[in-house]
Amino acid sequence: MKQPIYLDNNATTPLDPRVLEAMLPYFTEKFGNAASRNHAFGWVAEEGVDYAREEVAKLIGCTEKEIIFTSGATEADNLAIKGVFEMYKEKGNHIITAVTEHKAVLDTCKHLEKNGARVTYLGVKEDGLIDLAELEAAMTPETILVSIMYGNNEIGVIQPVKEIAAIAHKHGALFMTDATQAVGKIPVDVNADGIDLMAFSAHKMYGPKGVGALYVRRKNPRVKVTAQMDGGGHERGMRSGTLNVPGIVGLGKACELCRLEMESEAIRLSALRDKLESTLSQMEESYVNGNTQHRLPHVANISFKYVEGEGLMMAMSDLAVSSGSACTSASLEPSYVLKSLGLSDDLAHSSIRYGLGRFTTEEEIDQAIEVTQKAVNHLRELSPLWEMFKEGIDLSKIEWAEH
Amino acid sequence: MAYSEKVIDHYNNPRNVGTLNKDSKFVGTGLVGAPECGDVMRLQIEVGEDNVITDAKFKTFGCGSAIASSSLATEWLKGKTIDEALAIDNMDIVEELALPPVKIHCSVLAEDAIKSAINDYRVKNGLEAIALEKSHH
Numbered sequence: 001m002k003q004p005i006y007l008d009n010n011a012t013t014p015l016d017p018r019v020l021e022a023m024l025p026y027f028t029e030k031f032g033n034a035a036s037r038n039h040a041f042g043w044v045a046e047e048g049v050d051y052a053r054e055e056v057a058k059l060i061g062c063t064e065k066e067i068i069f070t071s072g073a074t075e076a077d078n079l080a081i082k083g084v085f086e087m088y089k090e091k092g093n094h095i096i097t098a099v100t101e102h103k104a105v106l107d108t109c110k111h112l113e114k115n116g117a118r119v120t121y122l123g124v125k126e127d128g129l130i131d132l133a134e135l136e137a138a139m140t141p142e143t144i145l146v147s148i149m150y151g152n153n154e155i156g157v158i159q160p161v162k163e164i165a166a167i168a169h170k171h172g173a174l175f176m177t178d179a180t181q182a183v184g185k186i187p188v189d190v191n192a193d194g195i196d197l198m199a200f201s202a203h204k205m206y207g208p209k210g211v212g213a214l215y216v217r218r219k220n221p222r223v224k225v226t227a228q229m230d231g232g233g234h235e236r237g238m239r240s241g242t243l244n245v246p247g248i249v250g251l252g253k254a255c256e257l258c259r260l261e262m263e264s265e266a267i268r269l270s271a272l273r274d275k276l277e278s279t280l281s282q283m284e285e286s287y288v289n290g291n292t293q294h295r296l297p298h299v300a301n302i303s304f305k306y307v308e309g310e311g312l313m314m315a316m317s318d319l320a321v322s323s324g325s326a327c328t329s330a331s332l333e334p335s336y337v338l339k340s341l342g343l344s345d346d347l348a349h350s351s352i353r354y355g356l357g358r359f360t361t362e363e364e365i366d367q368a369i370e371v372t373q374k375a376v377n378h379l380r381e382l383s384p385l386w387e388m389f390k391e392g393i394d395l396s397k398i399e400w401a402e403h
Numbered sequence: 404m405a406y407s408e409k410v411i412d413h414y415n416n417p418r419n420v421g422t423l424n425k426d427s428k429f430v431g432t433g434l435v436g437a438p439e440c441g442d443v444m445r446l447q448i449e450v451g452e453d454n455v456i457t458d459a460k461f462k463t464f465g466c467g468s469a470i471a472s473s474s475l476a477t478e479w480l481k482g483k484t485i486d487e488a489l490a491i492d493n494m495d496i497v498e499e500l501a502l503p504p505v506k507i508h509c510s511v512l513a514e515d516a517i518k519s520a521i522n523d524y525r526v527k528n529g530l531e532a533i534a535l536e537k538s539h540h
Contacts, residue, residue, distance in 0.1 A: 306464065307464070308441050308442070308464050308465050308466060308469075309441075310441070310465075310466035310467070311414075311464075311465055311466045311467055311469070311470060314406070314414060314466070314467040315414075344439065345438075345439035346438040346439050346441070349441050379464075381420065382417060382420055382462055382463055382464075382470060383443075383462060383463070383464040384434065384443055384444070384445035384462035384463065384464060385438060385443055385464045386464075387422065387462060395438065400436065400437030400438065400439075400443070401434075401435050401436065401437065401515075
């Protein structure tokens with residue numbers, strides 16, 4: 001079977017061969033435990049980790065000592081939010097986040113609610129951005145943490161992190177951001193942005209799965225998190241467990257490549273994305289979701305009205321993309337992110353996320369356009385809703401037999 | 404999720420897509436489902452002499468299994484009498500298309516569409532609507 005065109009780079013990215021090459025020696029001859037101080041095997045492994053720490057730090061503009069390696073962004077999100085809650089509970093129990101966050105943040109907050117936290121979930125405007133006035137109004141003397149993502153995984157919108165950080169700091173709270181989709185794609189500078197804690201992952205930037213990092217600010221202010229994993233006191237006591245040296249080296253190499261190539265890559269990807277998006281949004285009754293000014297360069301999320309998402313995915317089997325609906329499960333669950341923008345269930349179901357990446361070519365984008373147009377047209381020919389729309393029938397006035 | 408070959412075949416080459424004149428007294432129309440549930444089926448039958456279904460058409464908004472279920476239903480309806488059509492059970496569709504458990508509701512919807520089209524035809528021609536025995540949520 002022909003391999004479909006991969007346009008799901010927000011889910012994961014392929015490993016860059018240069019990253020693999022950097023990792024390989026650390027599986028075999030450089031297998032040492034980076035914590036072994038007494039022999040060369042340990043020193044060599046530690047050199048690999050030091051290189052990676054330096055590269056990660058360079059990419060986000062911090063110092064090496066501010067990087068805590070984890071198993072990925074989910075663990076980093078958990079460590080940051082639970083760790084801050086436990087460390088600062090004397091000061092307050094209030095956390096502010098947003099409804100469009102990744103589940104790693106939302107479910108961590110839900111967990112903390114059972115342990116005495118009070119959590120405010122900010123809504124978003126119809127372009128997917130939070131309302132800064134609403135954030136300001138939600139701040140209380142008990143607020144210890146504001147956790148708002150950098151770039152959204154489904155629609156790619158970039159939140160005004162600098163302004164959010166300023167509001168958090170004005171009220172004495174820390175600012176944490178899940179920057180999984182942003183780091184390596186756009187310039188992220190923790191000092192310029194005022195970030196106190198930041199979670200990200202290697203496999204979204206052409207590195208391996210199973211490794212990520214949490215940035216924890218050490219100066220102005222010095223931030224501390226309570227460890228969520230106890231053991232040998234690795235990573236300055238914040239994350240115990242033998243370091244995943246090959247993975248960490250892979251993360252380091254991935255960061256190095258992103259730092260060197262990000263600028264030109266962002267220009268190339270946004271041109272391809274714009275081509276895809278502008279062509280597809282010329283189709284009748286298609287809508288681009290999310291703010292189109294403040295967003296990541298490689299994501300397009302488009303709803304095609306009067307066609308159903310799962311049927312659309314089937315017609316687009318030559319493309320590996322994501323749909324805004326998870327209807328393979330018994331219950332139909334439209335994307336909570338799209339719903340929070342105010343999209344109706346049916347429009348949320350009919351949306352497709354295209355995630356471009358380093359290995360996406362213009363030829364693939366041309367094919368993606370053709371496949372999508374064909375699929376949407378095919379399904380609309382089959383769609384009674386499309387026919388009714390064309391006849392000028394107001395679908396909202398019909399009494400549907402719910403089933 | 405993997406679809407059966409028969410679902411893929413109906414999906415790629417749907418049979419009897421189209422629209423019959425819903426105002427004709429020989430035509431019965433069934434419109435079932437709801438857009439926010441992700442499935443809407445419209446199934447139409449044209450009834451000739453001796454209560455024989457001479458034509459059937461459908462349009463469906465939904466997943467591949469929903470499209471295949473309604474496409475198959477139109478194939479089966481043609482040439483059947485109304486009574487024979489009423490005997491079509493959703494499990495016949497499940498079996499023919501090898502639908503997985505999460506897609507059984509698509510076959511249920513197709514059965515509902517058949518019954519609803521028949522009822523529309525009956526009411527138009529001065530007959531009583533038949534009570535639908537199954538109720539689904």
